[in-house]
Every structure is written in structure tokens, then in C-alpha cells.
Amino acid sequence: MAKKKKTSNDELNVDWKDVARLMLTSRAMDEKEENELVPQKKVLYQFSARGHELGQILLGKHLTNKHDAASAYYRSRPLLLSIGLDLEDAMAAPMGKSGSYSDGRDIGVVCNKPDADAPKVLPMAGDVGSQYTPAIGWAQAIEYRRNVLKQKEYEGAIAVILGGDGSVATNGFWSALTIATTQNLPVLFYIEDNGYGISVTSEFQTPGGVITDNLRSFKNLRILEGDGTDPEEAAKLMEEAVTLVRERKGPTMIRLKVPRLNGHSYQDNQAYKPEDFVKEEMKRDPLVKLKEYLVPNKITKRSWTTMENKAKKVIKETAEAALNRPSPDTSTIKKHAFADDLQTIGGLxxxxxxxxxxxxxxxxxxxxxxxxxxxxxxxxxxxxxxxxxxxxxxxxxxxxxxxxxxxxxxxxxxxxxxxxxxxxxxxxxxxxxxxxxxxxxxxxxxxxxxxxxxxxxxxxxxxxxxxxxxxxxxxxxxxxxxxxxxxxxxxxxxxxxxxxxxxxxxxxxxxxxxxxxxxxxxxxxxxxxxxxxxxxxxxxxxxxxxxxxYPGDDFVVPFGKAKYLKKGSDVTIITWGAMCERSEQAVEELGVSADVIDLRTLMPWDKDACLESVKKTNRCLIVHEDNQTAGFGAEIAAFLTKEAFQYLDAPIERLTMPDIPVPYNVDLMESVLPNVQSIKEKLELLSNY
CATH class of the missing domain: 3.40.50.970 (Thiamin diphosphate (ThDP)-binding fold, Pyr/PP domains)
Structure with a gap:
């Protein structure tokens, strides 16, 4: 039996008062930054969400499974507010203050939310379109955990991707779309179409300027679209879109038209937009439309005014608290390039x-x-x-x-x-x-x-x-x-x-x-x-x-531990990969007493082994296949020049590919690759220095 179509606004199951609270809060945050914090240089990068708030908040309220994940971008703060982002963290991050979601390391609106028992927001990035394919991986992991690992708690979980209409031109968008539809993954694509990619209109991003018109032939893709400033329409469409994905009806795309009421960033004055267009955009302000929709039928005018004043007061107090946070600890800034402490989300x-x-x-x-x-x-x-x-x-x-x-x-x-x-x-x-x-x-x-x-x-x-x-x-x-x-x-x-x-x-x-x-x-x-x-x-x-x-099923090699292929006293050869064989052969043919060190890993690399050897032999040749300029051999040479300078009896030598691509012809290739003969010549040069 077909489901009965909803007709009553009350059946939408939307807490409109809370939607209003969140929208007013988001708008108050943008106003505080734009009118005070940015001019005072207390916030250095600001990306306003004005005009985009309604759809994001409605979407956020549908993220209810703890294994749901949203992959968003720098204009997505209202989404995070709707799923519980701490207000002080949200204000402190653009100020570069301690704590929050990056501890002052990243742009303030590049957010993340790693809660173990609540929906996640995957780490955002500053590059456009890179949010798409990680969300596809999350969606496939949901299916894997549900179907293969038999973890029932992943039943109904979904991945959501937020992107502007400019992002539909990127490699990430098309790659994600292909994977989602061919693999029928539980993914919701939410395209916020404001008609511009900074100053470039949508017609330059996609043929005809409307991405959904070009995708109707995509197999397994459900498409919904409408007005992202109309509360009732946006709510109905968002509920339908999320339900389709949760019920495993296939990947779905919802495209909502929204205005971008401010420039791409604070510094963007939108001079490229015609004045009449800007005026029309202001008429489509979703906050104004939400007020018209709610007052007086669902909320009294007095209640709205009270919520508006409270939002401004809360944000004023929150901004002061955020400003009073200390700056991040400079002594810890080098931490976390690699694993030191256990992360909150990710990995085994x-x-x-x-x-x-x-x-x-x-x-x-x-x-x-x-x-x-x-x-x-x-x-x-x-x-x-x-x-x-x-x-x-x-x-x-x-x-x-x-x-x-x-x-x-x-x-x-x-x-x-x-x-x-x-x-x-x-x-x-x-x-x-x-x-x-x-x-x-x-x-x-x-x-x-x-x-x-x-x-x-x-x-x-x-x-x-x-x-x-x-x-x-x-x-x-x-x-x-x-x-x-x-x-x-x-x-x-x-x-x-x-x-x-x-x-x-x-x-x-x-x-x-x-x-x-x-x-x-x-x-x-x-x-x-x-x-x-x-x-x-x-x-x-x-x-x-x-x-x-085969060394056995339990055999491991620790990273950063080099291996001596040969041991000697007269010269050190540091190499890796295919150059190990050629270096060993050169030493054997020349009859020189040499340490031949296979680094095995370049990051990290065994500095101690190399330094110990050079202190003993007093001469060093670095052999690698990569091009010479800024090749890894230069890093090794710089380290040894500093740390073993007083032990060197000759300059450190490098033998590498010249700064050209690898040629196809075998004779041409061998003429430029380090080979046994050229290694022997370098060794003789070092020995006779």
C-alpha cells in the first residue's frame, strides 16, 4: 500500500521554535563577527552563513543516528549548531583561541565534530570539493559494518554531503557521485545553490547552471529540489530526502535554491553582482521568511522578539568568554603531525x-x-x-x-x-x-x-x-x-x-x-x-x-630502522629501493670496503645509523633514483653536513637521476639512471679526494 502523502503542516514533526532559535543564534554570530570582531581584527577569516541557515538546520535535526556523518564545508556552521556544537567553541575557533575543534591550528569555520555517541561531522577542509569522497568512504563503511561485520547499530545510518553549486564542477563531486550511484550507497548530497562560486555564476560551473537538470539520467539517483528559503517547502523536501536514504532507496540529491546574503568572505564586497539582483536576494532572506511563517500562527511576535534578543545577548556573552580564552600553547604546536596520543575518531x-x-x-x-x-x-x-x-x-x-x-x-x-x-x-x-x-x-x-x-x-x-x-x-x-x-x-x-x-x-x-x-x-x-x-x-x-x-606471518620491520647490506671501513653508501642492488654490485666489482645502508623507510629515516657509519668511514655517497634537485638525498646530505662535519674527509656526494623524466628507450634510460659504472666512478672520486 502506498504511503499517505502528508498534507498538514503539523505532520512535518518540526520543532519550529528551536529552528528559529538556531537561526537567530547563527545570524547573531555572523553579525557579531562582521560588525565587530573582524573590523577589530579579532577574527581574521570570516565566512558568513547568511542565507544558507534554514536548510542546514533542518538537515541537522534529521541526523539522529550516532553513526550518521556529515561532510561539509566552510559555510556549514549552522549545521553544526543544529547537532550541538558548543557555542563558545564556535566563537573561539575563528578567533584562533585555544580549545575548540582545532586548538587554533585551522581556519575557524573549518569545523569537525567527533562525538563517539552522536552524529559526526567529518573534518572540513579549505579546498572546494574535497568533502565529497571521504563521505562516500564513510557510507561504504556503514554498509560494510552492517552487512559484513553484522553490527546492527549501523542500520539506518547515512552519510550526508553539503556542497555549494560551485563545488559540482570539482573532481571530488563527480567521483563521489559515480561511486555512490554505482554502489547504491546511503548518501545524501545536499547542494546549496546560491548561484555563485565566489564571483562566477553557476553557468560556468555546470551546463545551464542547474546541476540537477544534468543528472536526471543517472541510475540509482533520486533528485529533489526546491526553495531553501521557504520553511514549509524546505522542511518537507529535507524530510523526504533523508527518509529515502535511511530506507535504502538509494543515493539522493536535494538541491535547494538559497541566497548568499554576504560576500564569499568578509573581504568580498560583491561588486560583481547587479544591484537589482542583490535587492532580490535580500527579499529572499530565509530568516525573514521564517518569521513570516511562524509569527503569529506558531509563535507570538513577543516570543520572536524575546528569542531574537536572547540570541544576541547569548552571543555577546559567548564572544566575551571566547575572547578571554588563552591563546593556544605554542609548546605543543609540533604535536600530532604523527600519532603520539590516541585520537578520538579514526583507525583501528x-x-x-x-x-x-x-x-x-x-x-x-x-x-x-x-x-x-x-x-x-x-x-x-x-x-x-x-x-x-x-x-x-x-x-x-x-x-x-x-x-x-x-x-x-x-x-x-x-x-x-x-x-x-x-x-x-x-x-x-x-x-x-x-x-x-x-x-x-x-x-x-x-x-x-x-x-x-x-x-x-x-x-x-x-x-x-x-x-x-x-x-x-x-x-x-x-x-x-x-x-x-x-x-x-x-x-x-x-x-x-x-x-x-x-x-x-x-x-x-x-x-x-x-x-x-x-x-x-x-x-x-x-x-x-x-x-x-x-x-x-x-x-x-x-x-x-x-x-x-618468506619471513613468517609474524614478521615486522619497524619504520625508521635501516639495514646494513654490507659493512666496511672506507666509505658509506646510503641508498634505497632499486639502487641497493646496483650499489652492492659496484662495491663488489671495485673491491672497496664500504658500508652499504638500505634506509628501507624514508619517513621516518634512520639518522643514527647513517651518522654512525659516516663517523666511522669519513666519506659518504648517496645514491637514489629520484631527480637530484630537492631529492631526498639533499635532506640526508644537509643532516650529515651539520652533524658529521668534523668527521668528513671529502664532500658528501650524490648520484641521482638528472632533472628530467625517465626516458622510454632503454639505452637512453640507462644513460641517465645511476648504474654500477657511475657508482664505481663516484666511489673512486671519493677514495682519491
């Missing part, structure tokens, strides 16, 4: 996940295996022993990965745990971040280093989220990424560029040179409370040099 550690026992002592089998098999066996063991671990990426399912590292894992562990993704690196990484927020351990594969470029925004945000939220949120994920030269080179598949990730805040970087270390480092990464970039060198995947016996 929060729920007290226990791993099998581990050991740094290998228990080698008789047969040698290559790195591909080492990775496959390590993934399989962790999948077997950790039900919260998922492996995904392009072609990792039936195909088993383009490098065969995930072969047969899907057939053994199922499509829910080992699965293919759409061709969107933004979606792969953003989804992984959302899953990590939801307490899973995502192991995402990017097929080649160069292909990670579209995901740079998500990778950077993942690394900084612990620091940006003052340890409220963290996203421990593992990204497996092959790269480097192989049987030939080329600019697209052979890029190394590992230094990029050592410079990315919050990321661990592992680069194994052999199968044994690949097992130990990958296992450590999958049990870590930090995000890890796990670099798989293409030339080593099946190389004879890299083959080692």
Missing part, C-alpha cells in the same frame, strides 16, 4: 583492535619468493586475521592487479573486502580516508606513482588531518603504489618521486628493496596508527636480487 586503535603477535626476527622458509608473492601473502594473512581490513583499487579484483599482487584474494575473501574501483584516484584515496574515519583499515592501490597526481588533495588532507584537528580525527590508511623504472622507462609509469611523500606532512614512507623487507614493512604499515605510503619498485617486483624466503 580507537576501538582497541588487537593484532596477532609480531616479531622482528624472521623465520625464513626454504623457498625464495619475489616481492609480488611477498605482498600477496602478507595481504592475505592480514585479511584473514583482521576483519576490518579492505583491499581495493583499479583492477585489484578478478584481474588480481596489473602487477598480480592481489591475485586470487577476491575469490578467497569476497567482493566486499577485495574490490575494484572506478578509474578515479581522487575517489580511491578519498574513499579510503572516509573508511579510516569509520574505524576500518583501507589498503588502497594506485597503479603507478604518476597516477597518484589527481589524488594529491586527498593525500595531503589525509596526512594533515590529525594535526589540523588537534588529534580529534586521524585517517590511518595504506596506499600501495608501484613506480620506478622497469624493463624500460617512460615519463608515466616509471616516475619515482618518493621525495614528494616525505615532504607531505603526516605520511610514513616505506621503500623495500627485497621480499623479506616488503613483508615486514607492509605488515607494520597495516597495523600502524599513521597513514603510510608503501612504494613497490617495478624493477624489483620479480627481480632475482629481491627474492628472499
Amino acid at each position: 586503535a580507537v576501538e582497541g583492535h588487537e593484532f596477532p603477535e609480531s616479531s622482528e626476527e624472521p623465520k625464513p622458509e626454504k623457498q625464495r619468493i619475489n616481492i609480488v608473492e611477498a605482498i600477496r601473502r602478507t595481504l592475505a594473512y592480514e585479511l584473514e586475521t583482521n576483519k576490518k581490513l579492505l583491499v581495493f583499487g583499479e583492477d585489484v579484483g578478478l584481474k588480481g592487479g596489473v602487477h598480480a599482487a592481489t591475485m586470487d584474494l577476491q575469490s578467497k575473501y569476497g567482493e566486499e573486502r577485495v574490490f575494484d574501483t572506478s578509474l578515479s584516484e581522487e575517489g580511491i584515496i578519498g574513499r579510503a580516508v572516509g573508511m579510516a574515519y569509520a574505524g576500518l583499515m583501507p589498503v588502497a592501490e594506485i597503479q603507478f606513482r604518476k597516477y597518484a597526481d589527481p589524488a594529491t588533495e586527498q593525500l595531503n588532507n589525509c596526512g594533515t588531518v590529525r594535526w589540523r584537528t588537534a588529534n580529534r580525527f586521524a585517517a590511518p590508511i595504506v596506499v600501495r603504489m608501484p613506480g620506478g623504472f622497469a624493463k624500460c622507462g617512460d615519463p608515466w609509469h616509471s616516475m619515482s618521486n618518493e621525495v614528494f611523500f616525505t615532504h607531505a606532512i603526516g605520511w610514513q614512507v616505506a621503500m623495500p628493496s627485497n621480499a623479506e623487507d616488503a613483508v615486514g614493512l607492509l605488515r607494520t604499515a597495516m597495523r600502524s596508527n599513521n597513514p603510510t605510503m608503501f612504494f613497490e619498485h617495478r624493477n624489483l617486483l620479480d627481480a632475482k636480487y629481491a627474492r628472499k624466503p
